[in-house]
Amino acid sequence: GQNIDQPTEMTATEGAIVQINCTYQTSGFNGLFWYQQHAGEAPTFLSYNVLDGLEEKGRFSSFLSRSKGYSYLLLKELQMKDSASYLCAGMDSNYQLIWGAGTKLIIKP
Amino acid sequence: GAVVSQHPSWVICKSGTSVKIECRSLDFQATTMFWYRQFPKQSLMLMATSNEGSKATYEQGVEKDKFLINHASLTLSTLTVTSAHPEDSSFYICSATPRDSDYQPQHFGDGTRLSIL
Numbered sequence: 001g002q003n004i005d006q007p008t009e010m011t012a013t014e015g016a017i018v019q020i021n022c023t024y025q026t027s028g029f030n031g032l033f034w035y036q037q038h039a040g041e042a043p044t045f046l047s048y049n050v051l052d053g054l055e056e057k058g059r060f061s062s063f064l065s066r067s068k069g070y071s072y073l074l075l076k077e078l079q080m081k082d083s084a085s086y087l088c089a090g091m092d093s094n095y096q097l098i099w100g101a102g103t104k105l106i107i108k109p
Numbered sequence: 110g111a112v113v114s115q116h117p118s119w120v121i122c123k124s125g126t127s128v129k130i131e132c133r134s135l136d137f138q139a140t141t142m143f144w145y146r147q148f149p150k151q152s153l154m155l156m157a158t159s160n161e162g163s164k165a166t167y168e169q170g171v172e173k174d175k176f177l178i179n180h181a182s183l184t185l186s187t188l189t190v191t192s193a194h195p196e197d198s199s200f201y202i203c204s205a206t207p208r209d210s211d212y213q214p215q216h217f218g219d220g221t222r223l224s225i226l
Contacts, residue, residue, distance in 0.1 A: 033214055042115075042202045042217040043153070087153065097143075097215060101152040 002026050004100035006088045011106045012078055020073045020086050020103045028093020032071045034062050035087040037102065043087055046073070075105075083107045112136050113205050115218025123226055124195060130188045130221045132203030138183035139205035143215060144176075147200045159186045183208065193225045 003025045012018040024032065031050035035043035049055055049064035049071060061074040073086055085102040092098060112135040120128050132142055142159040157167045157178055165178035177189040186205075190197055200222050204215035 040200075040222075042220040045214040045216065048214055096158070097155075099153050099155070 002090075002092060002098045004088055004090055004098055006086075006100040006103045008101070009104045009106065011108060012075075014078055014080060014107055014109050016078050017074065017076050018078060018105065020075075020088075020105065022071045022073070022088035022100060024069050024071065024088070024090040024098070024100075026090040026092040026098055029066065030091040030093065030095055032062075032064055033089040033091065033097065034071075034073045035089065036084050037087055038084045046086075078107050080107050080109070111207065111213075111216040113203065113216045113218040115203050115221055117221060118219055119222045119224075121224045121226065122193065125192055126225075128190045128193055128223060130190075130201055130203070130223075132186045132188070132205065132218050134184045134205045134207075134216075137205075137207040139186075140183065140208040142180060142186040142203055142205045144178060144186075144188050145202045145204065147202060147220075149200075153202070156188075190223065193223070195225045198223055198225045 006022045033048050034046040036046050037043040047062035049062050054063045059076045064071045085104050087102045088100040089097040114133045114135050116131045140161050144156045145153045146156050147153050155168050156171045157165045159165045159178045159180040161180045161183050167173045180186040200220050202220040204217045207213045
């Protein structure tokens, strides 16, 4: 079966760094997406990885290891506005997204 | 670029009413659009995949006669919740993928908050 696992909730301090992990099992693999979703709002696209390695985009970076079925989203210099749910989604061989349940990130001052 | 507009953003109506939600890709053509539902503090749940010019593909457990989907053009898909009841109250979100590549992220509309009294 297809499955995406990520922690339910994480807490971090403003200004710090946090890493949100995601493991995936998909039927075929066409990439791994990360989305941010603030409470009451729709998700917004953060990153896409299809090759192994780290993709950096400002304060956010995303890493992929296809051999391990593993990805992480790294958030640096945390700001209060980063408090949100972070959704990991794997794209299968049919180009369909398999969604994780999301990780609620709580930022404390 | 890649803007998806969803309308209305908020609907409150009486039980038994049918509600239509529109999803438009404003600056790209979308062969495929997706409809999601999200209950409070729960994850996104894919309801159906809408393909332009053909019937939608519904996920298991989603009643196709209750949630009517029409993808009449490459920029518009509609979801009609027929004879809505309080248990249909939820946050409905559409997304679309540009047609020129399968490796494109889904871009989401702002969502429609549906409240059935």
